[in-house]
Amino acid sequence: MNFSKYFIFTSLIGFTLMGCQPKQAEETAETEVKESTEKVSETKGEWISLFDGKTAKGWRGFNQTSLPEAWVVEDGTLKSLGKGGDVGGDIVFGDMEFEDFELQLEWKISEGGNSGIFYHIQEGDQYHTAYETAPEYQLIDDIGFPQKLEEWQSLGADYAMYPADKEKKIVKKAGEWNTSRIIFQKEKAEYWLNGEKVVSFVPWSEDWQERRDSGKWKDMPDYGKAKKGLIGLQDHGSFIWFRNIKVRHL
Numbered sequence: 001m002n003f004s005k006y007f008i009f010t011s012l013i014g015f016t017l018m019g020c021q022p023k024q025a026e027e028t029a030e031t032e033v034k035e036s037t038e039k040v041s042e043t044k045g046e047w048i049s050l051f052d053g054k055t056a057k058g059w060r061g062f063n064q065t066s067l068p069e070a071w072v073v074e075d076g077t078l079k080s081l082g083k084g085g086d087v088g089g090d091i092v093f094g095d096m097e098f099e100d101f102e103l104q105l106e107w108k109i110s111e112g113g114n115s116g117i118f119y120h121i122q123e124g125d126q127y128h129t130a131y132e133t134a135p136e137y138q139l140i141d142d143i144g145f146p147q148k149l150e151e152w153q154s155l156g157a158d159y160a161m162y163p164a165d166k167e168k169k170i171v172k173k174a175g176e177w178n179t180s181r182i183i184f185q186k187e188k189a190e191y192w193l194n195g196e197k198v199v200s201f202v203p204w205s206e207d208w209q210e211r212r213d214s215g216k217w218k219d220m221p222d223y224g225k226a227k228k229g230l231i232g233l234q235d236h237g238s239f240i241w242f243r244n245i246k247v248r249h250l
Contacts, residue, residue, distance in 0.1 A: 050093050050231070050245040051078050062090040062130050062232060063123050070235055077241040080115065084235030090130040092121055092232040099228040100250040103182045106243050107139060111174040112146050113238030115139040116159060119184065120229035122222065130232045133222045135161070137182055137191055139240065141174045152215075156180075156191055156198040160216035161208070164191070164198035185250055186227070 050058065053076040061068045070083035071091055083089060098119065109115060118134040127133060136159040142149065151157065155171060156164030170193060172178055181192035184203070191199035201208060208224075217223040233242060 045248050045250065047246045047248050048096070050247060051242065053077075053243065058093050058095040059091050060094050062092055062121070063125075063127070067091065068235075074241075077243045078233070078245070079242075080233070080235040080238065080240045082110070082113075082235065082237050082239045085237050087129045089235030089237075090118070090232050091235070092118075092123070092130070092230040094230060097228050097230055098247060098249065100185045101182075101231075101247055102184075102250055103231065103245075103247045104179070105245040106177050106179050108177045108241050109139060109141055109174055110239035111141060111144045113139075113141045113174060113240055114145070114236040115238055115240045116234040116236070117180065117182065118230075118232035118234065119182065120224075120226045121232050122226050122229050127222075130234070131159075131223075132220050133224075133226055134229065134232065135159075135224055136234070137180060138164075139180070139234075142171050144174050156193040158189075158191060158199050158201065161211050162199050162201050164193065168196045169198045170194040170196060183250075 054073065056067045056071065056073055056078060059067055059071070059078070068089065068091065070081045070089060072079050072081065080089070101119070103117070103119070105117070107115075116131075116139050117137040118130045119137075120134050121130045122133040130136075138153065138155060138157045138159040140149070140153070140155050142155045151163035151166070152160050154164060154166070156169050172194070178194055179192075181190075183190040183192070186203060189199075189201055189203050190197055204224075212218075212224055231247065
């Protein structure tokens with residue numbers, strides 16, 4: 001090969017390599033930025049979807065490794081078939097724990113139905129159900145429930161702890177969609193129902209402790225003790241539908 005041909009050949013190789021390097025560097029940079037953004041999203045208030053409307057990815061039974069057959073994905077909702085009871089049937093989002101957080105979701109319930117939203121759930125062989133450790137935002141058909149409800153059992157209550165403000169809460173008929181929101185921080189917790197704040201309390205305060213020690217939870221030593229845990233949904237023997245479930249760390 002003469003010198004002029006050699007020069008042209010090597011130059012073409014050099015230009016080719018130089019042309020590839022920026023593209024590779026750009027792709028690497030984009031991947032690093034994407035990974036960095038995904039990691040930051042859990043710590044800077046970015047909303048995290050817990051249900052994509054198509055699969056039950058991330059959800060499983062309490063103390064189990066898979067989703068119980070009594071829960072299905074149907075028409076863009078996560079639906080309970082109402083086969084659970086006082087013990088059994090609860091599900092958890094097992095991929096992530098939450099400490100201070102804001103949770104929003106939509107739900108509707110069948111006539112006479114009963115369910116709930118749990119948070120700070122702890123698992124283990126010593127526990128048979130989520131409510132042994134986890135506070136509960138009560139979901140129930142206030143209008144059509146067959147038995148008389150105490151205020152601490154009614155819709156929107158911090159179950160068996162703080163009743164919902166009945167002057168503020170908007171109660172809809174069974175089968176109609178509702179929106180619920182929990183804002184939990186160590187300084188204050190709030191429960192919202194259909195755009196209205198219905199419960200507010202200070203976690204682990206003297207008042208909280210008195211209620212915890214004198215009521216339904218007095219014989220459950222680990223109730224409300226954890227400051228971090230899983231989010232869960234209850235199957236208490238009723239059809240209930242959930243959608244647009246999202247949460248963010250605070």
